[in-house]
Amino acid sequence: MFKANENYLKLPGSYLFSTVAKKQREYSAAHPDKKIIRLSIGDVTQPLAPAIIERLHSAVDEMAVAETFKGYAPDLGYEFLRNTIVKNDYIDHGVDISADEIFVSDGAKSDSANIQEIFAPESKIAVCDPVYPVYVDSNVMAGRTGTYDKETGLWSDVIYMPCLEENGFAPEFPKEEPDIIYLCFPNNPTGATISKAQLQEWVDYANKIGAVIVYDAAYEAYISEDDVPHSIYECEGARTCAIELRSFSKNAGFTGTRLGFTVVPKDLKDANGVALHGLWARRHGTKFNGAPYIVQAAGEAVYSEEGKAQTKAQIAYYMNNAKVIYDGLKAAGYSVSGGVNAPYIWLKTPDKMTSWEFFDYLLANANVVGTPGSGFGPSGEGYFRLTAFGTYENTVEAIERIKAL
Numbered sequence: 001m002f003k004a005n006e007n008y009l010k011l012p013g014s015y016l017f018s019t020v021a022k023k024q025r026e027y028s029a030a031h032p033d034k035k036i037i038r039l040s041i042g043d044v045t046q047p048l049a050p051a052i053i054e055r056l057h058s059a060v061d062e063m064a065v066a067e068t069f070k071g072y073a074p075d076l077g078y079e080f081l082r083n084t085i086v087k088n089d090y091i092d093h094g095v096d097i098s099a100d101e102i103f104v105s106d107g108a109k110s111d112s113a114n115i116q117e118i119f120a121p122e123s124k125i126a127v128c129d130p131v132y133p134v135y136v137d138s139n140v141m142a143g144r145t146g147t148y149d150k151e152t153g154l155w156s157d158v159i160y161m162p163c164l165e166e167n168g169f170a171p172e173f174p175k176e177e178p179d180i181i182y183l184c185f186p187n188n189p190t191g192a193t194i195s196k197a198q199l200q201e202w203v204d205y206a207n208k209i210g211a212v213i214v215y216d217a218a219y220e221a222y223i224s225e226d227d228v229p230h231s232i233y234e235c236e237g238a239r240t241c242a243i244e245l246r247s248f249s250k251n252a253g254f255t256g257t258r259l260g261f262t263v264v265p266k267d268l269k270d271a272n273g274v275a276l277h278g279l280w281a282r283r284h285g286t287k288f289n290g291a292p293y294i295v296q297a298a299g300e301a302v303y304s305e306e307g308k309a310q311t312k313a314q315i316a317y318y319m320n321n322a323k324v325i326y327d328g329l330k331a332a333g334y335s336v337s338g339g340v341n342a343p344y345i346w347l348k349t350p351d352k353m354t355s356w357e358f359f360d361y362l363l364a365n366a367n368v369v370g371t372p373g374s375g376f377g378p379s380g381e382g383y384f385r386l387t388a389f390g391t392y393e394n395t396v397e398a399i400e401r402i403k404a405l
C-alpha cells in the first residue's frame with residue numbers, strides 16, 4: 001500500500017486566513033446590517049494598468065497568426081523580457097547582473113517554495129519571525145525542520161530570528177550558524193525595511209560563514225526612502241552569497257496574471273565549488289515549462305514609459321492608504337510601524353490583548369477585519385497587520401471607526 005509523504009502530515013495546517021474568513025462570515029450572518037471593511041486584503045485590488053492590458057491584447061493577437069505564434073517559451077524566459085528586467089532593475093541602478101542570471105517564472109511564491117530543493121537536505125535554515133509562511137512550510141515539506149512544538153509554534157531544527165519592536169523589526173545574527181537565510185524586505189507582515197548598510201552586514205556575514213541568503217524583494221516597488229535597498233545586489237559581495245526573488249504581483253498587479261523572476265548569480269557556489277546557477281537551470285528545465293508568452297509580453301510593458309507611470313500611480317494610491325492608516329492609528333495612540341516602504345501596517349495590540357482578542361474586538365466594535373500577527377509566527381503575538389490594498393474611501397472610514405473606539 002502506498003504511503004503519503006509524512007513531512008506533509010507534520011504541517012500544522014494554515015488556519016490563519018480561513019479562520020479570518022470564517023469569523024468574518026459568522027459576524028456578517030449575525031449582523032447583516034453592518035458594513036464590514038476588510039483591511040486584511042493581501043492582494044492588489046486595482047485593475048491591470050492600460051499599458052499592460054494593451055500589450056496583453058496585442059500579444060493574444062500574435063498568437064492567432066502562424067508567423068507570430070509562440071509555443072513553449074525558452075527555459076529561462078524570453079530574452080526580450082530578461083534584457084528589459086536587467087536594464088531597468090539592475091544595470092540602470094549600477095548593479096552588475098546579466099540577463100542569463102535571470103530566471104523568469106510564474107511568481108515568487110513558487111520560487112520561494114522551490115528554491116530549497118537545490119540545497120542539501122541537512123541544510124539549516126534561518127527565518128525571521130514573524131514571516132511569510134512559505135519559507136518554513138516548504139522546508140517542512142522537504143523534511144528539513146525537525147519536530148513541531150505546538151506550545152511554542154516553533155520547529156526544532158529551524159533558527160528563528162525574532163523581529164520585534166525592540167530591534168526595529170530587523171533580524172539579528174543568530175547564535176547558531178545557518179546555511180540558508182531567508183530575508184524579506186520590505187517585509188510581509190511587518191512592513192519593516194533595513195538600510196543598505198544593515199543589508200551589507202548580512203551579506204558580509206553570509207560570505208564569512210558560507211551561507212546563502214534567499215532575498216525576497218517582492219515589495220521593492222513600494223520603497224520610498226533613499227537608504228533602503230531595492231535589490232540585495234546593491235551590496236558588495238552579494239553575487240557570491242545571494243539569490244533574489246522578484247515578483248510582478250504587487251508592483252504591477254499581476255497576482256492573477258502570474259509573473260516573477262529569480263536571480264541566481266553565476267558566482268554563487270557551494271562549499272565544493274558547485275555553481276547553483278546550473279542547478280536552478282536544471283530544476284527549471286525539468287519542472288517548469290515557462291510563463292505564458294502573452295504574460296511575459298505584458299511584463300515587458302510594465303517597463304515601458306506608460307507602464308512605469310501607470311504602475312507607479314497605483315502604488316502611490318496604495319501608499320496613500322498606508323499613510324491614512326499609519327497616521328490615523330498613531331493619532332489614536334497606537335504603537336505603529338511599517339507603512340512607509342510597504343503596503344503593510346503593523347501595530348501593537350492595546351491593553352496586552354492577544355492578536356486574536358484584538359481581531360475579535362476590532363470586528364465587533366469597528367466592523368473592521370485585519371490579520372492577527374500571531375498567524376505569521378510566535379513573535380507576531382500581540383501584533384496585528386492592516387493592509388493598504390483597500391479603496392481609499394473604505395480605508396478612511398475604517399480608520400475613523402477605529403479612532404472612535
Ligand SMILES: *Cc1c(COP(=O)(O)O)cnc(C)c1O
Nearest residue numbers: 107108109132188218247249260
Ligand atoms: C505576495 C508575496 C510574494 C509574491 O508572490 P507571487 O507568487 O509572485 O504572487 C512573494 N513574497 C512575499 C513575501 C509576498 O507577500
